[in-house]
Amino acid sequence: MRGKRAVVTGGAGFIGSNLAEALSIDNEVVIVDDFSTGKLENLKDLVSTGAAKLVKGSVTDLDVLRGIFEGTDFVFHLAAIPSVPRSIVDPISVNEVGIKGTLNVLVAARECSVRKVVFASSSSVYGDTKKLPKREEMECRPISPYALTKLVGEHYCRIFTELYGLKTVSLRYFNVYGPKQDPNSEYAAVVPRFIVCALEGRPFPIHGDGSQTRDFIFVKDAVMANIIAAESTATGVYNIAGGKRTSVLELARTISEAAGSEFRAEFMEPRKGDIKDSYADISKARKDLGFEPSYPLEKGIAETLAWYKTNFQM
Numbered sequence: 001m002r003g004k005r006a007v008v009t010g011g012a013g014f015i016g017s018n019l020a021e022a023l024s025i026d027n028e029v030v031i032v033d034d035f036s037t038g039k040l041e042n043l044k045d046l047v048s049t050g051a052a053k054l055v056k057g058s059v060t061d062l063d064v065l066r067g068i069f070e071g072t073d074f075v076f077h078l079a080a081i082p083s084v085p086r087s088i089v090d091p092i093s094v095n096e097v098g099i100k101g102t103l104n105v106l107v108a109a110r111e112c113s114v115r116k117v118v119f120a121s122s123s124s125v126y127g128d129t130k131k132l133p134k135r136e137e138m139e140c141r142p143i144s145p146y147a148l149t150k151l152v153g154e155h156y157c158r159i160f161t162e163l164y165g166l167k168t169v170s171l172r173y174f175n176v177y178g179p180k181q182d183p184n185s186e187y188a189a190v191v192p193r194f195i196v197c198a199l200e201g202r203p204f205p206i207h208g209d210g211s212q213t214r215d216f217i218f219v220k221d222a223v224m225a226n227i228i229a230a231e232s233t234a235t236g237v238y239n240i241a242g243g244k245r246t247s248v249l250e251l252a253r254t255i256s257e258a259a260g261s262e263f264r265a266e267f268m269e270p271r272k273g274d275i276k277d278s279y280a281d282i283s284k285a286r287k288d289l290g291f292e293p294s295y296p297l298e299k300g301i302a303e304t305l306a307w308y309k310t311n312f313q314m
């Protein structure tokens with residue numbers, strides 16, 4: 001993608017800041033973020049060098065979006081309160097950002113004749129249905145408020161395409177990991193939590209017995225999926241994952257080996273709202289988007305670990 005104007009909502013967050021960085025090489029980039037979980041330090045090089053413009057504001061404010069979207073080619077909508085446990089504790093806020101925020105993005109994009117909206121959805125929309133691997137046409141049965149907001153967001157995207165001709169595509173990310181993912185939040189994802197434990201020589205906290213499986217994808221592959229999805233003619237829903245099933249115990253061992261640390265685990269109660277197994281069929285994204293993940297788990301973990309060693313203060 002070159003010479004385009006792109007808006008990244010949630011651009012101060014983990015995936016959004018990696019995406020904004022990649023886009024800023026050849027495009028005009030505007031980031032909108034309310035800094036609820038995002039961090040200015042994720043953007044330090046981008047904003048200080050003028051490679052991207054930053055607007056502090058919320059997607060729940062339609063006028064903020066109207067002001068930014070004028071003249072924009074692509075909107076990458078990643079802003080959300082991205083946590084299953086947080087949504088169980090505080091469904092109102094998660095609903096407000098996830099559903100009202102997404103509707104606002106679509107309304108403003110339509111008014112400003114944006115060429116395409118790329119929506120960050122989630123594998124959590126499938127719920128705990130047993131059949132694996134997950135294919136896009138399978139039944140969705142969300143089991144948390146967070147997952148429901150993503151399913152509603154996907155339907156809003158489809159409806160705006162059908163009713164108003166606004167092009168949209170929804171990317172169902174599985175477990176994204178990589179540099180800049182926050183290890184410190186109460187709801188931190190499993191990869192940064194394990195990496196910090198490995199670097200600090202602490203046991204890995206494992207919910208349940210560790211046999212639960214996830215499909216991990218390195219953030220650079222997720223960024224690439226966003227860019228090709230924006231440029232393609234495809235609309236609808238796509239699984240974005242590595243297409244490989246890894247248990248949480250295998251992940252812990254991979255990280256511990258890469259860090260050269262002794263593997264020790266502390267087993268805890270399973271978390272409410274968490275699904276048991278997650279594994280994606282990515283053949284639709286391969287066929288329609290030309291998506292091909294290029295980071296096997298070991299390679300992505302090595303790059304992530306190197307980043308934390310340099311950037312994370314223990």
Ligand SMILES: NC(=O)c1ccc[n+]([C@@H]2O[C@H](COP(=O)([O-])OP(=O)(O)OC[C@H]3O[C@@H](n4cnc5c(N)ncnc54)[C@H](O)[C@@H]3O)[C@@H](O)[C@H]2O)c1
Binds near residue numbers: 010
């Ligand atoms: N990381 C994953 O594995 C994963 C998996 C599935 C889906 N997703 C989705 O991808 C997107 C990005 O996730 P992430 O892991 O980078 O999380 P993140 O928390 O690092 O990023 C989310 C960003 O959105 C911002 N934000 C929250 N509410 C906002 C609002 N009202 N207005 C403007 N900005 C707001 C936050 O400040 C943050 O910068 C989210 O939509 C998330 O649901 C992520």
